[in-house]
Amino acid sequence: MKLLKKILIIAGISLLALILVLAGAVFALWHNEISTVMSIEMIADADEENKSAPVYIMDVSGDYYFDKFISEGGASDDGELIQFVVDNITKGIVPISIDSPDIGCSSFTCKDPDGHRYFGRNYDFSTSTGMIVRTDPGNNRYASISSVDLQFLGIKNGAHLDSMMQKLICLAATYAPLDGINEAGVSCGIYMSYQGKEDDVVATDQSTDKPDLTSTTMLRLILDYAGSVDEAVELVKKYDLHDSANTSFHYMVADSTGRSAILEWVTATDETDTDGTKRELKVYYNDDDSVLGEKEAENEFQYITNFIVTPDYYTSEESMKGLDRYNEIAIKINPDGGNTEGLMTKDAAMDVLKTVGRRKWDAAKGVSDKNTITVWSALYDLTDKTATWVSNEKFDDPESVFTFDFSYIG
Numbered sequence: 001m002k003l004l005k006k007i008l009i010i011a012g013i014s015l016l017a018l019i020l021v022l023a024g025a026v027f028a029l030w031h032n033e034i035s036t037v038m039s040i041e042m043i044a045d046a047d048e049e050n051k052s053a054p055v056y057i058m059d060v061s062g063d064y065y066f067d068k069f070i071s072e073g074g075a076s077d078d079g080e081l082i083q084f085v086v087d088n089i090t091k092g093i094v095p096i097s098i099d100s101p102d103i104g105c106s107s108f109t110c111k112d113p114d115g116h117r118y119f120g121r122n123y124d125f126s127t128s129t130g131m132i133v134r135t136d137p138g139n140n141r142y143a144s145i146s147s148v149d150l151q152f153l154g155i156k157n158g159a160h161l162d163s164m165m166q167k168l169i170c171l172a173a174t175y176a177p178l179d180g181i182n183e184a185g186v187s188c189g190i191y192m193s194y195q196g197k198e199d200d201v202v203a204t205d206q207s208t209d210k211p212d213l214t215s216t217t218m219l220r221l222i223l224d225y226a227g228s229v230d231e232a233v234e235l236v237k238k239y240d241l242h243d244s245a246n247t248s249f250h251y252m253v254a255d256s257t258g259r260s261a262i263l264e265w266v267t268a269t270d271e272t273d274t275d276g277t278k279r280e281l282k283v284y285y286n287d288d289d290s291v292l293g294e295k296e297a298e299n300e301f302q303y304i305t306n307f308i309v310t311p312d313y314y315t316s317e318e319s320m321k322g323l324d325r326y327n328e329i330a331i332k333i334n335p336d337g338g339n340t341e342g343l344m345t346k347d348a349a350m351d352v353l354k355t356v357g358r359r360k361w362d363a364a365k366g367v368s369d370k371n372t373i374t375v376w377s378a379l380y381d382l383t384d385k386t387a388t389w390v391s392n393e394k395f396d397d398p399e400s401v402f403t404f405d406f407s408y409i410g
Helices: 002-039 066-071 078-088 164-175 215-225 229-237 294-298 323-333 346-355 358-365
Strands: 041-044 055-059 106-111 117-125 130-135 144-149 179-182 187-192 212-214 240-242 249-254 260-266 280-285 373-381 386-391 401-404
Touching: 002 055, 002 164, 055 164, 066 078, 066 164, 066 215, 078 164, 078 212, 106 187, 106 323, 106 346, 117 144, 117 179, 117 187, 117 249, 117 346, 130 164, 130 401, 144 215, 144 373, 164 215, 179 215, 179 373, 187 215, 212 215, 215 229, 215 240, 215 249, 229 249, 229 260, 229 280, 323 346, 346 358, 346 373, 346 386, 358 373
Parallel strands: 055 130, 212 240
Antiparallel strands: 041 055, 106 117, 117 373, 130 144, 144 179, 179 187, 187 249, 249 260, 260 280, 373 386, 386 401
16 A cells, blocks of 8 residues: 555656646747737727727737748748748647738828827728737837737637637737837838729739738838838838738838828839739828829828829729828818918817718718728827827727827836
């Protein structure tokens, strides 16, 4: 009996040691990912009456391998990006998908009487689960606060994150930002540009000897490495752009100095822009955009929706998706031509976002398309490095209006 007892004790100690070793190995391999998943928290619930989905926040631990992603040449399509994310972040055991549905959206810059520079952004789509992603990667990269539509990662129909598998999928959210701000006061957004003949959208798919980036990883590049608009543009010039999921995008970037730029990849006109490999980058700065038109030349502020601003691109005004909201933003900021600086209070800037929010806009104008909801509105203060973030156009609901800053940085 004593021998049996001794054998059982030794076996128990050995089993415990094995469990501890395995637990240690799992923690060593997954400790950043475990911390990231454990940080996920719902900050706003769904609202059936408003057709809105829940909103979550996630604090990312570690550097999420983006330096490695860049050093290995990025990705030239969604398949390559998915493979990198699965191999490095989910350790080969969590399947990931990336989808880019048709989206609307609009942005603008302005400044308040105290000199604060702002970058406003509406993200228009349909009922969709949103997530605030906060990073602090270190290694000479900037911390950032960004907005992610989890539908891009396959979490569809405004779902709650009820399962561990769904939360593990969210580990890929760092690679799918749609807008955001970094600690240097640089903000950026991407917007569908619907390029191609009629409704046959053609993705930008550059093919040179440069390394490759997809749409959302280009935005991540800017948030992680750009300390100014000029740095952002120089970074973008070093890469071939490959738009995700057979869609096309253009970008707007701004910084705390008041400088901003619209970045577009175009060739020829909308009737002949059917070969994504031939597109070239065009950059229009807010202080050098007279080529875009008289009002753009006069206004120091800049704005964007979904149509290509490159001159002589369109053969008909009907093809200019978002032209009505584009014109409305200019009128709201500078109604009589006397406010070329784009001077307005923070509340007035929020009111611009409210005016072109899709629920209000569609009701007022009697229009409708696939993008009937503004999933979020964000006003980034590039001076104070803060974000005022509104869920689903609930501007007057304190429980749906959030303020984020970089105090989380350790």
